């Protein structure tokens with residue numbers, strides 16, 4: 088209904104709609120566009136890295152540019168591609184999975200997106216002024232403090248802004264999941280994707296503030312003459328490493344837990360069986376999150392924290408393999424004896440299990456503190472984290488997008504192209520990264536611009552680069568698939584996969600209020616229960632009535648724009664005091680819009696019962 | 708519920724701040740937000756403790772000589788009292804006595820301003836008498852960042868409460884603004900709790916160590 092209206096409206100009206108929207112379904116699309124854009128950008132950066140390393144002593148790009156590309160690749164992929172793409176899925180699916188009409192804080196949800204978007208744009212603005220950050224995505228001090236130019240300033244301020252956005256998004260999901268569940272949707276009936284979103288949001292809440300503080304300290308050191316990381320003035324560079332990894336390790340679980348959630352939806356659907364060991368899956372998720380906060384120093388084994396600290400962190404890290412193993416076996420046992428359909432999302436799930444397991448195994452190797460002195464900062468580490476990040480998170484995002492595409496857009500991505508994409512990506516991925524483990528063991532250090540000929544590294548690097556081209560081809564095919572699917576625009580039914588959870592109980596396209604009547608949930612996999620009992624549709628939990636909707640608002644955009652402008656002013660005031668004017672204007676815009684938000688009543692509006700009756704939407 | 712019901716003052720239930728779904732969401736969301744703020748301050752405390760009395764190659768005044776407990780004691784009394792007065796305000800909110808709520812919020816704001824005045828004086832004093840500045844050494848950076856972040860929170864809280872008081876002065880309490888008052892007061896309590904830790908970890912422990 089809303090999409091039909093959109094087709095008739097002009098471009099300007101649609102644009103304004105998206106700039107002001109507070110609808111989680113549209114915010115999902117915004118996150119998809121933003122995250123997708125940065126994923127392509129980060130991918131191009133990866134290709135530059137790999138082309139530079141295709142042969143020894145290569146002069147394809149300069150050393151300084153290599154450092155910038157390498158830093159921006161990592162930073163972009165983690166903060167601006169992987170997380171937003173997951174937020175796209177969460178926004179599209181979680182409210183529907185719990186039978187809610189909306190999220191708890193529609194306004195804050197929009198604010199979260201715009202903060203991310205403007206933070207990402209600010210970060211990438213650095214390419215055009217004085218060069219991009221060049222101290223690695225971990226930005227270790229003192230390198231990040233002495234790095235000349237403004238690159239690292241853009242890193243600190245850009246990530247600060249987008250980090251605020253992430254925090255907003257996290258709080259919104261926590262409260263949505265606690266307070267907005269439909270009648271009967273108890274915690275232990277929540278789909279696993281909702282569970283992992285919930286737990287990942289809690290991780291965001293408690294991990295991101297550590298990064299916030301670290302980034303503030305870095306900003307103060309670089310722009311305001313503070314001395315946190317300057318040893319000659321009494322500072323201590325290790326503080327940055329601690330703060331960064333207290334955030335950084337939970338961050339990897341923020342990324343991978345939702346991906347686990349996607350697979351826990353995909354595998355039962357295409358095995359026609361309920362998830363094996365549901366409660367142990369929930370337990371394992373929570374345990375991983377809990378342990379995830381106690382292992383950060385495994386990134387710092389070479390710092391010299393001492394044998395006791397190293398041993399404790401090593402053992403804690405290895406312990407995480409246990410709940411992760413529980414999950415792997417539960418997925419396998421879900422498929423065991425199931426009625427398996429090999430669709431594209433299922434292919435990703437099948438590819439994910441062995442790939443991620445390899446990443447987990449190298450993780451346990453790295454957790455062996457004594458051995459890590461050898462692996463640290465070598466290509467072995469690069470191999471490890473790409474096995475978990477690409478094999479886990481990226482496969483998860485691709486599976487999730489293919490699976491929920493009909494829900495988000497009403498159309499089905501082409502299955503044949505989808506399978507080609509998978510195979511190109513899967514083969515390319517293993518070609519690229521498997522060999523990197525051995526390159527690392529043979530002594531190739533990480534983050535080096537060049538390697539020398541005849542040290543046994545030539546062939547391995549060539550293979551790795553060839554693999555990267557396969558992945559690039561896969562990514563191009565995926566984009567192509569999206570284009571032709573949109574052009575064909577063949578609408579499908581509301582439940583094209585014959586699935587089990589609530590998000591598939593809604594007609595296609597999803598009405599703006601999601602559920603005309605809130606459904607009554609009678610167990611795990613509520614839609615499947617109704618199907619088994621021959622109802623085929625949900626029973627409503629309430630009579631038809633007026634529906635309350637939130638108002639759209641331009642303020643989230645303005646608040647974020649203000650911080651963006653202020654960020655630019657703050658970065659350049661070290662060169663020239665008059666940039667303070669810009670900074671003050673920016674802060675004034677942000678504070679002014681916050682003030683407006685506080686004093687202007689925003690009560691939303693109602694869709695009336697009479698208008699709902701003639702629309703065949705919601706629970707019929 | 709219609710919009711009129713939301714904005715009326717004569718239909719309030721006992722706990723107007725949690726009577727609507729929006730109110731409940733705000734209440735819960737704000738508690739979680741404070742959870743995040745706790746990690747923020749924990750990180751700042753961690754940094755402070757690591758850099759306390761750390762001057763590197765520079766000259767600096769150690770905590771034992773720097774801090775004067777008299778002023779800090781007065782500040783603590785002011786802020787703790789302001790927490791109490793904001794409790795009074797919330798008590799009157801639950802009994803729908805808007806005038807008294809505004810009164811006690813006003814007292815809260817005045818006490819907060821008093822605290823802020825003392826803090827500004829304190830910083831001024833450190834800078835001019837002891838050359839204890841933000842840029843002098845790592846200890847200075849850590850001290851002003853931790854205590855300054857708290858001070859910044861106080862400023863924001865004062866602006867927030869004042870805005871709410873002025874905005875709603877004419878129309879009184881209703882289901883729409885009750886949650887707003889309530890979470891502003893939660894924020895104020897949080898600031899107070901953080902100060903208790905600053906008082907202990909920074910000032911008291913600074914005096915003994």
Ligand code: HEM
Nearest residue numbers: 133136161164165169223224225469476533534535555558
């Ligand atoms: C087309 C796929 C990809 C290729 C070919 C690729 C390649 C690379 C290469 C060659 C490096 C540099 C290693 C070094 O010199 O230290 C690197 C670093 C990195 N990559 Fe990827 N990558 C890909 C996808 C991803 C994705 C999807 C993510 C995250 C979601 C990611 C996250 C990272 C991170 C965090 C680093 C470390 C950056 C740093 O050291 O600062 N990569 N990648």
Ligand SMILES: [Cu+2]
Nearest residue numbers: 336383385386
């Ligand atoms: Cu880690």
